[in-house]
Amino acid sequence: MPDRSGPPAAAATAKASAARPARFRHLRNLGPAGWTGLVFVVAYLLVATVGQLHGSPTELVTLGPEAPSLAHPFGTDHLGRDLLARTAEGAWTSLWICLTSIGFALVVGTAIGVSAGYRHGGRLDGLLMRSVETVQALPQFIFVMFVIGLVGTQDMHWGPLTIGNGVRVALAIGIGFVPYFARVARAATVVEMREDYVVNLRGLGVPPREILFREVLVNVLPPVLGQAFLAMAIAVFAEGGLSFLGLGVPAPHATLGNLVADAGGQILGDAWWYATLPGAVLVLGILGFNLLGEAYGSRNRNRSTRSVRSVPAGAAPGGTTGSTGGIPAGYATEETK
Amino acid sequence: MTRPADAAVPAPAAPLDADAGEATGQAPILTARHLRRYFPVPRTLGKRGPAAQVHAVEDVSFDVAPGEILAIVGESGCGKSTVARMLAGLSEPTAGTVESDGRTLAAHRSAADQRLVQLVTQNPRAAFNRRRSIRHALHQPLRVHGLADKDERERRALETVQRVGLSAEHLDRMPRDLSGGELARMVLARALLVEPRVLVLDEPTASLDASVKATVVNLLLRLRDELGLAIVVITHEIDIARRLADRAAVMYLGRIAELGPASEVLHGPVHPYARMLLASIPEPDPARTGPARAADTPTAVGEVPSAVAPPPGCAYHPRCPLATAVCTAEVPELRRIGAVDAACHHADA
Numbered sequence: 001m002p003d004r005s006g007p008p009a010a011a012a013t014a015k016a017s018a019a020r021p022a023r024f025r026h027l028r029n030l031g032p033a034g035w036t037g038l039v040f041v042v043a044y045l046l047v048a049t050v051g052q053l054h055g056s057p058t059e060l061v062t063l064g065p066e067a068p069s070l071a072h073p074f075g076t077d078h079l080g081r082d083l084l085a086r087t088a089e090g091a092w093t094s095l096w097i098c099l100t101s102i103g104f105a106l107v108v109g110t111a112i113g114v115s116a117g118y119r120h121g122g123r124l125d126g127l128l129m130r131s132v133e134t135v136q137a138l139p140q141f142i143f144v145m146f147v148i149g150l151v152g153t154q155d156m157h158w159g160p161l162t163i164g165n166g167v168r169v170a171l172a173i174g175i176g177f178v179p180y181f182a183r184v185a186r187a188a189t190v191v192e193m194r195e196d197y198v199v200n201l202r203g204l205g206v207p208p209r210e211i212l213f214r215e216v217l218v219n220v221l222p223p224v225l226g227q228a229f230l231a232m233a234i235a236v237f238a239e240g241g242l243s244f245l246g247l248g249v250p251a252p253h254a255t256l257g258n259l260v261a262d263a264g265g266q267i268l269g270d271a272w273w274y275a276t277l278p279g280a281v282l283v284l285g286i287l288g289f290n291l292l293g294e295a296y297g298s299r300n301r302n303r304s305t306r307s308v309r310s311v312p313a314g315a316a317p318g319g320t321t322g323s324t325g326g327i328p329a330g331y332a333t334e335e336t337k
Numbered sequence: 338m339t340r341p342a343d344a345a346v347p348a349p350a351a352p353l354d355a356d357a358g359e360a361t362g363q364a365p366i367l368t369a370r371h372l373r374r375y376f377p378v379p380r381t382l383g384k385r386g387p388a389a390q391v392h393a394v395e396d397v398s399f400d401v402a403p404g405e406i407l408a409i410v411g412e413s414g415c416g417k418s419t420v421a422r423m424l425a426g427l428s429e430p431t432a433g434t435v436e437s438d439g440r441t442l443a444a445h446r447s448a449a450d451q452r453l454v455q456l457v458t459q460n461p462r463a464a465f466n467r468r469r470s471i472r473h474a475l476h477q478p479l480r481v482h483g484l485a486d487k488d489e490r491e492r493r494a495l496e497t498v499q500r501v502g503l504s505a506e507h508l509d510r511m512p513r514d515l516s517g518g519e520l521a522r523m524v525l526a527r528a529l530l531v532e533p534r535v536l537v538l539d540e541p542t543a544s545l546d547a548s549v550k551a552t553v554v555n556l557l558l559r560l561r562d563e564l565g566l567a568i569v570v571i572t573h574e575i576d577i578a579r580r581l582a583d584r585a586a587v588m589y590l591g592r593i594a595e596l597g598p599a600s601e602v603l604h605g606p607v608h609p610y611a612r613m614l615l616a617s618i619p620e621p622d623p624a625r626t627g628p629a630r631a632a633d634t635p636t637a638v639g640e641v642p643s644a645v646a647p648p649p650g651c652a653y654h655p656r657c658p659l660a661t662a663v664c665t666a667e668v669p670e671l672r673r674i675g676a677v678d679a680a681c682h683h684a685d686a
Contacts, residue, residue: 196463200524203425204478204531205451218468 034295040288044091047281051088057081057254065271075273077262086254087278093255094285097170098235102228104174109181110217110224116182117189117220118212129186132179140176141238147172148247166249173238177231184227188220229293236285256282364438365400366567367424367454367535372397372433374419378645391644393419395591395652396433401535401567406557408570408582408599412614414644416591417571421539424569425456437534448482455528459540461520465512471523472508478531493530500563501526501556518549522556529560535567536560542577554580575618579603587611590644590652597677607674607684610653651682659683 030038054073055061062080066072074083116128138146148169156163192198193216201211236256242248243257251258256278263275373396378389394416401407409417422428424435426446434441435454442450458464465474475494479485485493495505501522512520521541528536541557542550554577561568572578578585582599587608595608606612639656642648648655654664663682671678674685 196458196460197466199427200456200458200464200527201466201477203427203451203456204481204527205448206477206481210477210481215466215469219466 030295031298033291034299037288037291037293037295040284041292042288044281044284044288045095047084047284048088048091048095051084052092054088055082055085057085057089058252065274067271068273068277074277075271077259077274078271083259083274083277086259087256087281090254090256090259090278091281091285093166093249093253094236094239094257094282097166097173097239097249097255098232100167100170101172101174101177101235102231104171105177105181105231106224106228108174109178110185110220112178113182113185113187113224114189114212114217114220117186118193118208118216120186120190120193125186129182132182135175136179140234141241143176144169144172144238144242145245145247147175148242153247153250164249166253169239169242169248173235176238177235180231181224181227185220185224188223189216192216192219223297226293226297229289229296231293233286233288233290233293236282236289240282256285363402363404366403366437367401367569368436369397369399369420369424370434370436372420372423372435373431374416374423374428375431389645392591392647393644394423394430395647397588397591397593398433399586399593399596401569403534403567404561404565405583406561406568406570406581408572408578408585408603409588410572410575410578410585410603410614411588412573412641414641415588416644417573417588418539420588421456421537421569421571424535424537425454426451427456452482452531452533454535454537455531455533456537456539457524457528457541460544461517461524462512462544464524465520467512469512470508471510471512471515474512474523475508475527475530478527482531484531494526497526497530498523500529500560502552516549517545518552521545521549521553525553525556525560529564533566535569537569537571539571540573541570542572542574550577557581575603575615587614590641590647592652592680593671594653594681595677595679596671597679601676606679607677608679608681609657609659609684611679651680 051074058081060080061072061082062076064076064080065078066076066080068075072082072084074087077083077086112128112132116125119125135143148165151168153165155165156168198211198216201215202208206215239248239255240257240260243255244261246258246261248257249255251262259278260275260282263271263278372394373392374394375390375392378391397416397420399407409420411417419428423430426435426442426444429444436442437450437453442453446453465471472494475498476490479490479493484490494508498504498507503519503522503526507515507519507523515523525536536557538557542553545553557568557570558581560566568581570578570581579599582603584597585599585602586596587594587602587606587610589610595602595606595611602611603615606615642652642655648665650666651657651660651664651669654660657664659681661683667682669680669682671680674681
């Protein structure tokens with residue numbers, strides 16, 4: 001920007017950061033809470049991967065419960081299975097169930113929310129939002145328990161298709177989240193549709209489909225993605241809770257929830273590691289995604305306010321003097337260097 | 338309207354006001370014919386009876402010829418912006434039509450008709466999608482109208498950007514990286530890309546600094562000359578209108594109070610409302626422009642009435658010092674007074 005006022009060094013930094021890929025810029029703006037969240041999530045993923053390389057989650061390696069040692073860093077459970085391997089399997093299971101459920105809720109919820117927001121105040125808006133609120137009538141966790149209670153936890157066979165309980169848990173959690181995403185997407189869409197640029201695009205003859213999915217959607221997604229991180233934390237928690245209650249993925253598959261549940265009786269028998277270590281990993285996941293979500297959300301808010309504030313401070317004075325200096329002399333030569 | 342009330346049904350192509358295109362000698366490119374727009378007032382739950390309506394625009398007619406700039410002035414809420422949206426096909430008139438070259442533009446315009454009239458909204462900073470680059474914004478209209486392939490789009494975008502006094506470098510920026518003046522010109526560039534014949538500018542200078550205002554005004558005058566555009570400028574800034582307009586219309590409560598050459602309407606109007614409007618402009622330098630003329634101008638009393646229940650007869654009569662019994666009973670038609678058309682029972686040149 002040749003006409004930007006301000007020290008050259010600052011301009012150079014701004015230019016360099018603009019040129020760098022967006023991903024790294026996000027990292028720098030995370031803040032302490034965001035960094036903590038990131039470290040937690042990385043630790044969670046580390047346990048999930050390293051643990052799977054460590055050994056088999058079902059092999060009986062000791063005669064009974066053993067405290068953590070070099071050979072078995074997380075100790076072993078009441079059947080003598082390596083707890084690190086089981087925790088890792090559990091962490092993976094939780095992760096894919098959560099990703100599937102959030103992915104499902106994100107796609108379905110955003111589609112519903114954007115359609116409802118586009119028809120704000122219309123019949124479609126009412127129909128979509130009222131149906132979504134039906135799901136919300138039950139507390140989310142109760143809703144998922146209700147669904148799993150109805151269909152049972154055994155594998156279902158539909159012709160050649162076998163549907164394990166993991167998929168059903170994922171879908172049930174996902175459906176439970178649809179209202180939250182739909183609500184956020186709808187609110188953002190309603191705000192965006194009132195923006196001047198939408199009127200301008202309509203005036204230019206841009207078809208509504210393109211306005212909605214290529215212009216409005218890019219502004220609706222950031223708050224929805226922020227919601228997704230927070231929902232991820234809740235999903236890890238919900239999956240753990242369901243497995244703890246025996247409504248999640250059934251044994252012998254390990255999940256963080258059923259590990260903690262199995263450990264319930266063992267804590268009194270001096271096996272402190274059995275519940276504590278898988279529980280700690282569960283906490284890492286919940287806290288990590290939560291902090292990341294918060295950091296992402298506040299970064300979005302900061303960015304939108306900053307871009308508004310920078311108008312009088314940065315761009316306007318430089319641009320204005322440049323324009324008025326150049327224009328009367330000749331339009332074409334102005335600001336062309 | 339110049340047409341007497343008892344005249345035969347007009348031929349569709351007949352210009353509504355004879356002055357249109359006087360300067361250029363061309364037939365009008367855009368005609369607003371008896372435009373009306375009512376908005377329903379949201380009803381309180383359980384309240385019965387017919388819904389109340391805001392009479393935003395009430396029987397507005399005018400012509401614009403190619404190469405002509407028509408200014409529509411008036412205070413906030415008089416229906417100026419609603420007229421602009423109807424001209425651009427973004428708001429469907431409750432009654433009346435918008436015509437171009439003697440052809441009525443349908444309520445849902447075809448892609449080609451949509452290009453014909455381009456609306457430029459008030460705030461250039463809000464006119465671009467903040468998460469899309471300027472290049473994307475300028476390519477998009479060409480792409481959706483299938484006007485050019487990729488290389489041709491880039492060439493045309495560049496050409497148009499240079500026409501408004503910006504450079505290729507601005508194409509790579511995001512809207513937040515441009516100044517208000519640059520954005521105002523970029524909005525014009527985007528509108529010009531679809532090759533419109535009429536530009537409708539809704540308060541084009543309201544959100545700009547004084548210095549940038551001059552830039553935009555000069556640019557508009559130059560575009561009019563170079564491209565033969567017809568330009569409708571909606572504004573409440575009388576000085577901007579005086580600088581730009583060939584003809585001017587003064588609106589009050591959804592109706593045109595006075596319509597005619599800008600030199601008359603914006604300098605020595607005959608309608609009492611138009612005279613009050615001009616007299617209420619603060620004079621920055623009385624020594625240069627002469628003393629304030631409020632003393633010899635009919636003054637208005639009271640506030641603008643509600644557009645939900647506009648007063649019967651002449652909408653201005655409750656505030657007008659000239660009002661008599663006929664003003665409360667009959668809606669005044671536009672009639673020729675000197676060089677202008679004014680809707681007043683009592684005004685005379």
